Amino acid sequence: MQLVHTLAELRHALRHTQRPAFVATMGNLHAGHLALLEQAKARGDVTVASIFVNRLQFLPHEDFDSYPRTLDDDRAKLEAAGCDVLFAPRERDLYPEPQTFKVQADPALADLLEGEFRPGFFTGVCTVVMKLFQAVFAGKAEGVAMFGKKDYQQWMVVQRMVRQFALPIDVVGIDTLRAADGLALSSRNGYLSAPERAQALQLAQALRRLADDALAAGGPLPENLPALEATAVQALAAHGWQADYLTVRRRADLLTPQAGDGAGSLVALGAARLGQTRLIDNLEL
Structure with missing residues (x-):
């Protein structure tokens, strides 16, 4: 598995690929993330995972600073699962200057439920996902991105964003993976x-x-x-x-x-x- 940190390194690593299959994460990986990767492997000619804790989608009182950062462990899990490329940008790599251009999600969908209780959340999600899509899929005729349905509204928002911007990306939702007792797997379960x-x-x-x-x-x-x-x-x-x-x-x-x-x-x-x-x-x- 190749580990890259910058956009230039990522694009170089993907220069000969035709259809990347992408899994975006914030790290602290569990079996649900690895299930997304397993599904991705059959859908593209290269599997790409990203790990980036995105400041833009956290409210001031939320857990951005304390969110678990476990890159070494995550890297080992992805390599064992057969991931081809891990993109782990630092904040300065993905946001080299203040991100004043942002993607505003459709309020008819994004202001409900999560958007009501976490105002601005989906703007942060759409902005970073659009930036990651540009990094992974730039110059490609097609690609696929895997999203877990545990974040059901997020999956729907990303689908609608991709459709309205006519991006050549198939956004695939994968059913929630659960523990033996039925609890939905989540990085925050560790809290x-x-x-x-x-x-x-x-x-x-x-x-x-x-x-x-x-x-x-x-x-x-x-x-x-x-x-x-x-x-x-x-x-x-x-x-x-x-x-x-x-x-x-x-x-x-x-x-x-x-x-x-x-x-x-x-x-x-x-x-x-x-x-x-x-x-x-x-x-x-």
């Missing part, structure tokens, strides 16, 4: 204490109950959903969680379902804080 880890599955369980309740009458009705969602939030709160949202939305646009929307077209999404750790999860219905 959990042992008792919190034992509780963490409650978020997925709450989403399952919400989904079952919403579908019990054949499909969710807009007038019934607020009460069902409030009940789900209260149930988590009784176990010490602070929920930002637990909700059922349409997969197509993350808007509230309408009468007639049913199984196969919906997704239950949640974000909640357990102690100091904010976790997200979702369940396609």
Whole structure:
């Protein structure tokens, strides 16, 4: 595996490739990231992973400074998994000057859910992803980028960005990888204490109950959903969680379902804080 840090080094490493398959990460890798890489290997002529903790997508009170940076361990995992090129830029490599040009995501999608509770988050995501795409895919006729569906809204935002900018990139969503007990794998799971880890599955369980309740009458009705969602939030709160949202939305646009929307077209999404750790999860219905 080749390790590169600068844009010039990356472009040189990819100069003879035709269809890169790319996995963008912030490092602190787990089996979910490696599953993305495994899926990527069959879709391109070279596999590229990036590790970059992107300051632009963190709010001032969030964990940018404390986010785990484990490059040596991550490098070993990627090499063992068969990655061809690891792009690990320093901040000065990716942002050599203040990033005053930014990509503003469509508010109709990006101001919902995560965007409501983390204002500016998707601007930071879209800006760094666009920059990474320019680095990896510049001069290529086509490429593929793998995204985990655990970050469901992020995957949708990136898909829409690529479509509207007519980028020759196939954005592929890969189902969430879970621990044996069903907890969605996440780099932030490492923040959990042992008792919190034992509780963490409650978020997925709450989403399952919400989904079952919403579908019990054949499909969710807009007038019934607020009460069902409030009940789900209260149930988590009784176990010490602070929920930002637990909700059922349409997969197509993350808007509230309408009468007639049913199984196969919906997704239950949640974000909640357990102690100091904010976790997200979702369940396609």
